[in-house]
Amino acid sequence: xxxxxxxxxxxxxxxxxxxxxxxxxxxxxxxxxxxxxxxxxxxxxxxxxxxxxxxxxxxxxxxxxxxxxxxxxxxxxxxxxxxxxxxxxxxxxxxxxxxxxxxxxxxxxxxxxxxxxxxxxxxxxxxxxxxxxxxxxxxxxxxxxxxxxxxxxxxxxxxxxxxxxxxxxxxxxxxxxxxxxxxxxxxxxxxxxxxxxxxxxxxxxxxxxxxxxxxxxxxxxxxxxxxxxxxxxxxxxxxxxxxxxxxxxxxxxxxxxxxxxxxxxxxxxxxxxxxxxxxxxxxxxxxxxxxxxxxxxxxxxxxxxxxxxxxxxxxxxxxxxxxxxxxxxxxxxxxx
Amino acid sequence: xxxxxxxxxxxxxxxxxxxxxxxxxxxxxxxxxxxxxxxxxxxxxxxxxxxxxxxxxxxxxxxxxxxxxxxxxxxxxxxxxxxxxxxxxxxxxxxxxxxxxxxxxxxxxxxxxxxxxxxxxxxxxxxxxxxxxxxxxxxxxxxxxxxxxxxxxxxxxxxxxxxxxxxxxxxxxxxxxxxxxxxxxxxxxxxxxxxxxxxxxxxxxxxxxxxxxxxxxxxxxxxxxxxxxxxxxxxxxxxxxxxxxxxxxxxxxxxxxxxxxxxxxxxxxxxxxxxxxxxxxxxxxxxxxxxxxxxxxxxxxxxxxxxxxxxxxxxxxxxxxxxxxxxxxxxxxxxx
DNA sequence: CTGGCCAGGGAAAACGTTTTTCCCTACCTA
DNA sequence: TAGGTAGGGAAAAACGTTTTCCCTGGCCAG
Numbered sequence: 001x002x003x004x005x006x007x008x009x010x011x012x013x014x015x016x017x018x019x020x021x022x023x024x025x026x027x028x029x030x031x032x033x034x035x036x037x038x039x040x041x042x043x044x045x046x047x048x049x050x051x052x053x054x055x056x057x058x059x060x061x062x063x064x065x066x067x068x069x070x071x072x073x074x075x076x077x078x079x080x081x082x083x084x085x086x087x088x089x090x091x092x093x094x095x096x097x098x099x100x101x102x103x104x105x106x107x108x109x110x111x112x113x114x115x116x117x118x119x120x121x122x123x124x125x126x127x128x129x130x131x132x133x134x135x136x137x138x139x140x141x142x143x144x145x146x147x148x149x150x151x152x153x154x155x156x157x158x159x160x161x162x163x164x165x166x167x168x169x170x171x172x173x174x175x176x177x178x179x180x181x182x183x184x185x186x187x188x189x190x191x192x193x194x195x196x197x198x199x200x201x202x203x204x205x206x207x208x209x210x211x212x213x214x215x216x217x218x219x220x221x222x223x224x225x226x227x228x229x230x231x232x233x234x235x236x237x238x239x240x241x242x243x244x245x246x247x248x249x250x251x252x253x254x255x256x257x258x259x260x261x262x263x264x265x266x267x268x269x270x271x272x273x274x275x276x277x278x279x280x281x282x283x284x285x286x287x288x289x290x291x292x293x294x295x296x297x298x299x300x301x302x303x304x305x306x307x308x309x310x311x312x313x314x315x316x317x318x319x320x321x322x323x324x325x326x327x328x329x330x331x332x333x334x335x336x
Numbered sequence: 337x338x339x340x341x342x343x344x345x346x347x348x349x350x351x352x353x354x355x356x357x358x359x360x361x362x363x364x365x366x367x368x369x370x371x372x373x374x375x376x377x378x379x380x381x382x383x384x385x386x387x388x389x390x391x392x393x394x395x396x397x398x399x400x401x402x403x404x405x406x407x408x409x410x411x412x413x414x415x416x417x418x419x420x421x422x423x424x425x426x427x428x429x430x431x432x433x434x435x436x437x438x439x440x441x442x443x444x445x446x447x448x449x450x451x452x453x454x455x456x457x458x459x460x461x462x463x464x465x466x467x468x469x470x471x472x473x474x475x476x477x478x479x480x481x482x483x484x485x486x487x488x489x490x491x492x493x494x495x496x497x498x499x500x501x502x503x504x505x506x507x508x509x510x511x512x513x514x515x516x517x518x519x520x521x522x523x524x525x526x527x528x529x530x531x532x533x534x535x536x537x538x539x540x541x542x543x544x545x546x547x548x549x550x551x552x553x554x555x556x557x558x559x560x561x562x563x564x565x566x567x568x569x570x571x572x573x574x575x576x577x578x579x580x581x582x583x584x585x586x587x588x589x590x591x592x593x594x595x596x597x598x599x600x601x602x603x604x605x606x607x608x609x610x611x612x613x614x615x616x617x618x619x620x621x622x623x624x625x626x627x628x629x630x631x632x633x634x635x636x637x638x639x640x641x642x643x644x645x646x647x648x649x650x651x652x653x654x655x656x657x658x659x660x661x662x663x664x665x666x667x668x669x670x671x672x
Numbered sequence: 673c674t675g676g677c678c679a680g681g682g683a684a685a686a687c688g689t690t691t692t693t694c695c696c697t698a699c700c701t702a
Numbered sequence: 703t704a705g706g707t708a709g710g711g712a713a714a715a716a717c718g719t720t721t722t723c724c725c726t727g728g729c730c731a732g
Binding site for chain 3: 360371373396
Binding site for chain 1: 687688689690691692
């Protein structure tokens, strides 16, 4: 490859000229169209490509093929470790498939989500992956119009048949209930985030249903949240209301548990001896900084492969329903 | 906007037909070219655009303009909270500027970084932002060829004049030394990550230089690391070698401090009473899960604006050197 | 009255691909 | 020897923009 590489970008025309063939032949060689070029020609073209450092311009390709090699990932908050983990996982499999990830942060705002949905359509993305979608006018419209949408973590708002990838949150909630039961640990209450998220709602449903199966009925006064607050704040501010009772607290996310933990320490309660906490997501840092927190581990790093699988099946025109990945309950109730 | 929206994508030709003008006029109206269309025409075109839900195809644009509206962000690990925070910050300002972020994870691998650099060139990205670049052949070549590169957090490997955005790590290291000195806290030693990162090297240099200014010379045997390990592991495995002495430990990242903290607890040392720890990056979760960790807060959320600023100056052809943002030492030495 | 200028707008080229259509050549068979 | 065929390659169209160049009236100044 010459050293003046990027000084001027090289197009397929120059490659063809250098190889002494037509641009059609170059295109066929590059895209591996069989039976249309002799071995000698293929070699000449490949040499020219290597010498010039040629790489097809994606704009040209996208224009001609009416589809780019981009895949959009819309997340409500890219700085959230769980979202970042999913995005990283998706990015990895996309790269292997020769695709490129576009990451968009919707800030949980329907307007921004809509804006991005339109922009990604203008980009002719192969697919749009929604990590925690929020209901919005354009989302419904595009879904109806048959745009390729994949929902991750949170189901399609308003229902629908679009592919979904996530864990069985109801079952995970039930598993959490069994965690309490196995330890003969009374449940003081539930702290949770916004229930607009199908994940949160299902976790709580599963948890309460399993409790009910054993005759424990949690009063609604023991199920607390704060609208429009960060999860840590929800935990910190709501937890003290449950300190009077005995037992543990079920939190719909690790962040909420962190907040509850701090509140507990400030009230002189030791965790997990004086107050057991149970969370969700199992932040990878828990082993290091929250060895008192039992949690449901969500296999984020497996989400990428699941997305790729769904994409592949969609490409083949097959029907794609739900992909439920296996969660794991991580018990951290030793006192270290 | 009609309800059949995405069923078939609408091009500028259809808008022109509906508005009864030429596509040139539509283009001009859309791009706000002044003095080339009467108010009545503008209104007609805008009406047609709205009715059809038209949005210019970016492939066509990119082809014609020889430049897409994409900006690449290459990070060594998107799942790392610090990287995710920077990426989220960049994404936000890009969106406001009508640009779109492409996020790439290089896994700190020069080969993957090179592959992405080439792919992004094929995408005709506006700029490539490197979060913690690693030395690689293509990087040097593209830098020489005048490609728009912006280095964040870690300087251009091998030196160079490319724009850099980050904090003054040397000074931050010195600030950390003063933190110890102000508290009459002896320094047991230093735990650090890979020194291929200019950031890590500078932090340590600044720290040791400031110590030396006051006559304290840290022996090299008190400066520990482990090659090819995660930061938490480095802290966990290296910290015990320093438990014999008295005082605090300087860690080049919060993650290392987390590892050291766990090791300390397992050795019956209380933090911060028995062992003071000082870290870097100030993970936003520290207030909740590591109230014992003093740290240097890096203004990640300001990085996006700095990148945008550099981009703007480059666009105007101005010279762009270093942008050093202000860090802050967060003291958490109370015992709660 | 006429020449020139200006506002408004259209035609067409160019950007870099992929793919279809078509043509040529050499070989094989009848 | 003539005609058919398969393999190989070229030309051209199309994808959706932006922008340059040009044209047409209308108006004003000389």
